[in-house]
Structures are given as structure tokens and as C-alpha cells.
Amino acid sequence: MKTTAVFFGSTTGNTETIAKQIAVKLNADIYNVADNPIDKIADYQNLILGTSTWGVGDLQDDWDNFLPKLAKTDLTGKTIALFGLGDGASYSDSFVDGIGTIYQSILYNGCKITGFVDTDGYGYEASKAEMNGKFIGLPLDEDNESILTNERVDKWVEQLKAEFN
Template identity: 50%
Template sequence: MATAIFYGSNTGNCEDIAKKIAKKLGNVDIYNLDKTKIEKINDYDKIILGASTWGDGELNDDWESAWDDFKELDLSNKIVALFGLGDQESYCDEFSNAIGIIYEHLQSIGVKVVGFTSTEGYYHDYSKAQIDKEFVGLVIDEDNQSDLTDQRIDNWINEIKSDIL
């Protein structure tokens, strides 16, 4: 079963994280939603979706453009992992909401999501990506905790590898 990463990136941070994840996983395809139609997801059984949060806790431009088409995809037989970027100091009330928005949709259609991570070590007030003491995927704060990024990616990959590859 083939695996691919699909991400949206306004500033390049989400792209950088997607490339790090792809390199560490090996043998996965990677697509920028700015340059790829979302329907390409249909070619894969296992997908990793990446999004950064923009504005008032919204999807970034690439995801916003693809959102209506994404909601029409049949993802019922897919395994999905999520990663998101946010700024917990400047946007503590909507930290990494974008993957929470994606997760809510995936849950509403019964998709299996893997790769929840602990909220320990993060300092924010609210996130749509948080359920109890876990995020619905890998959460990265390149603005305030970039020194933790590589370790967080490694830990997350160790957790999802058996499900996603």
C-alpha cells in the first residue's frame, strides 16, 4: 500500500516539516496542495495531511482552496495521520486549529486517524486539535519551540510507522 504526504504551506514552514517527515519515513510521495489537485489522494491507501493555521484559527490558503473538493473524497478505506503548525504564543487561543478542523471532518466520515501526541510541553490556551491531553496529530511550533521539532518528529514517526508505511 502506497503512502503520501499532502500539505499546504503559505510561508514554507509546513513544506519544510513535510520534507523532514518524508525523508525520515523514506519511500513516501509528497505533494504541495498549491501544485496538486486534492483528488490525487485517491491514489494512496495511507496518507499524511499537513496544515498550518492562519488568521483566526483557520485553514491556510492551500487547504482553503482545496477544502470543498477534499470533503467530497471517499476516504473510508484510508489510514490518515495529521501534522500541523501553529504559534502557541501569538495565537494561544487557536493554536494549530487547522488539523483540528481536518480531524473533525475525518471523524464525521469515519476515517481511521493515527498518531495522536501528548500536549505535554506546549503552552497554549485552546486548540481544536486537542482532545483531553492529546493532539490529534503531530503539532509543531517553529516560531517558539523549533529546538524541539526534530525530536517531536522522530517520536511521532516511531509511533505511526507501523500504521502508515
């Protein structure tokens, strides 16, 4: 049985593409939150949650239905890592805020949140995904820094292999 699953929401496909890459690298199952896979959460020890950010700092649309359900789910014993797609140039004051929104919603549900990343090298001004000088998940910027995406994903996947159970 696989122990890890990726859950993503994506509007134009960027987060979906990355979710698929991460799932392949970790031999993980993958679910689109648009399909409401809430009953699948219980099946996995390790969860990777991915969202893009829309509006000004808003969660990706499909997460609007799914996140309230996840927030009511007991996540005791699970290890969770977050990633998010954003645009640090056009939306520099709300860069990958969606990561921060998911983090706040599951913080007290008994899970361990892992996969924090250095803010060095990212172009942005402010982010709800930043806490104590670190990102609380992996930000990716396909609009401005796509050349760095593969390297960032590979490094993060190696980090998760060490941090996941």
C-alpha cells in the same frame, strides 16, 4: 509502489520544510495542495495531511480550495495522520486550530485517523486540535519551540510506522 503520501499547504515554508522531512523519513510521495492533487488521494493507503494556521484559527489559504474536495472524497480503508504548524505564544487560544478543522472535515469519510500526541510540553492555552487531553495530530511550533521540532518529528514518524498499514 509507495503506499504513503504527504499532502501539505504552507504560506512561508515552515509546513513545507517539515512535510519534506517526514516524506524522506517514511519514503513517501509528497504533494502541495496548492497544485490541487485531489486525484492522487485514491493512489495511497496512508495519508499525512499538514497545514499551518493563519488569521485567528484559520486554515492555511491553499487548503481552502482543497479541503472541501477532500471532504467529498470517500476515504474508506485509508489511515490518515495530521500535523500542523502554529505559534502557541502569539496565538495561544487558537494554537494549530487548522489540524482540528481538517480532522472535522474528514472524520466521517470512512478513514481511520491516527498519530495522536500527548499535550505535555507544549506552550499554549487552547486548541481545536485538542480532544480528550490529546492532540489529534502532531503540533509543531517553529516560532517558539523549534529546538524541540526534530525530536517531535522523529518520535511521531516512529509512531506512524507502527500505526500505518
